[in-house]
Amino acid sequence: MKIIITGSIGNIGKPLTKELVEKGHAVTVISSKAERQKDIEALGAKVAIGTMQDPDFLSATFKGADIVYLMETWEGIGSLFDKDVDFEAGMRQIGNNYKQAVEQSGVKRVVHLSSIGAHSAKGYGSLSVHYQVENILNQLPNDVSIKFMRPVGFFTNIFRSMQTIKAQAAVISNHGGDDKEPWVSPLDIASAIAEEMELPFAGRTIRYIASDEVSPNEIAKVLGEAIGNPDLKWLVIPDEQLLNGMLGAGINPQLANGLVEMQASQRSGLLYEDYYRNKPRLGKVKLADFAKDFAQVYHQ
Numbered sequence: 001m002k003i004i005i006t007g008s009i010g011n012i013g014k015p016l017t018k019e020l021v022e023k024g025h026a027v028t029v030i031s032s033k034a035e036r037q038k039d040i041e042a043l044g045a046k047v048a049i050g051t052m053q054d055p056d057f058l059s060a061t062f063k064g065a066d067i068v069y070l071m072e073t074w075e076g077i078g079s080l081f082d083k084d085v086d087f088e089a090g091m092r093q094i095g096n097n098y099k100q101a102v103e104q105s106g107v108k109r110v111v112h113l114s115s116i117g118a119h120s121a122k123g124y125g126s127l128s129v130h131y132q133v134e135n136i137l138n139q140l141p142n143d144v145s146i147k148f149m150r151p152v153g154f155f156t157n158i159f160r161s162m163q164t165i166k167a168q169a170a171v172i173s174n175h176g177g178d179d180k181e182p183w184v185s186p187l188d189i190a191s192a193i194a195e196e197m198e199l200p201f202a203g204r205t206i207r208y209i210a211s212d213e214v215s216p217n218e219i220a221k222v223l224g225e226a227i228g229n230p231d232l233k234w235l236v237i238p239d240e241q242l243l244n245g246m247l248g249a250g251i252n253p254q255l256a257n258g259l260v261e262m263q264a265s266q267r268s269g270l271l272y273e274d275y276y277r278n279k280p281r282l283g284k285v286k287l288a289d290f291a292k293d294f295a296q297v298y299h300q
């Protein structure tokens with residue numbers, strides 16, 4: 001099949017492209033950077049250079065495709081340190097660009113990277129934008145089938161705490177503790193997407209994706225052992241302290257508030273209610289596997 005991949009060769013795009021090419025599909029990868037061409041072609045895929053902000057480019061690239069994989073990213077909307085950027089409006093704009101491009105190109109099968117938290121209009125901070133984008137895509141005509149993929153939090157998010165892990169031997173968040181929660185590896189997301197692309201499409205469907213269920217304290221213990229620092233801790237601080245820290249560092253207030261509210265919903269467990277009602281089979285990548293990758297990056 002002819003398949004278009006957005007999200008370049010990022011965390012999901014790279015393993016997804018590899019798997020689809022191995023399965024014999026004709027894959028075109030969209031990247032915003034011309035210098036990515038060599039690396040994409042080395043995976044056996046074609047390249048289309050352009051952005052998610054350009055609906056005419058998207059329409060032209062989607063033309064003739066059997067399936068398009070659509071993802072949105074905050075990247076490219078503005079600087080995280082610019083307090084005036086409306087990132088949520090930027091994400092909705094990408095959703096509208098995709099809707100327009102799918103309609104104009106005539107593509108009938110869409111796999112959309114959404115997120116846990118997309119089941120509800122509010123209460124989950126930054127994740128509510130995924131509810132809005134799902135709704136935009138749901139306005140496409142009925143003959144367009146859409147598979148909404150809702151991964152839980154990525155293990156790779158923990159790389160963002162590398163600085164405090166190195167300086168203070170701590171992951172610092174407004175949620176933590178011993179309650180297990182689901183985490184996912186982008187490798188399992190890529191496999192789930194590749195699998196869905198080869199299964200029949202019918203109407204609109206939703207699939208949650210998770211790899212392992214572990215608590216924040218277990219994560220700190222396993223990562224601490226992997227990096228040779230058994231004292232690594234997962235420290236919980238109040239919402240207000242985390243928010244003030246981020247605002248003080250100059251982070252965009254919409255993003256800072258969104259993160260704090262999202263993590264508060266992890267802490268209360270509310271975020272996971274719909275996931276547990278529709279619990280998926282867990283993927284192959286476990287915390288112990290991620291810990292090996294984490295240790296490698298930590299020691300680099």
Ligand SMILES: NC(=O)c1ccc[n+]([C@@H]2O[C@H](COP(=O)([O-])OP(=O)(O)OC[C@H]3O[C@@H](n4cnc5c(N)ncnc54)[C@H](OP(=O)(O)O)[C@@H]3O)[C@@H](O)[C@H]2O)c1
Binds near residue numbers: 036073151186
């Ligand atoms: N983190 C989580 O816990 C979580 C949970 C649920 C869902 N999600 C979803 O997962 C997404 C991240 O997926 P990922 O990790 O595969 O992404 P990623 O590794 O961040 O890669 C995204 C790639 O998209 C390309 N890109 C950036 N801006 C662009 C633009 N304006 N136009 C065209 N291409 C652009 C960039 O590659 P080039 O430089 O080559 O253009 C970038 O590397 C999030 O945005 C969110 O929607 C995340």
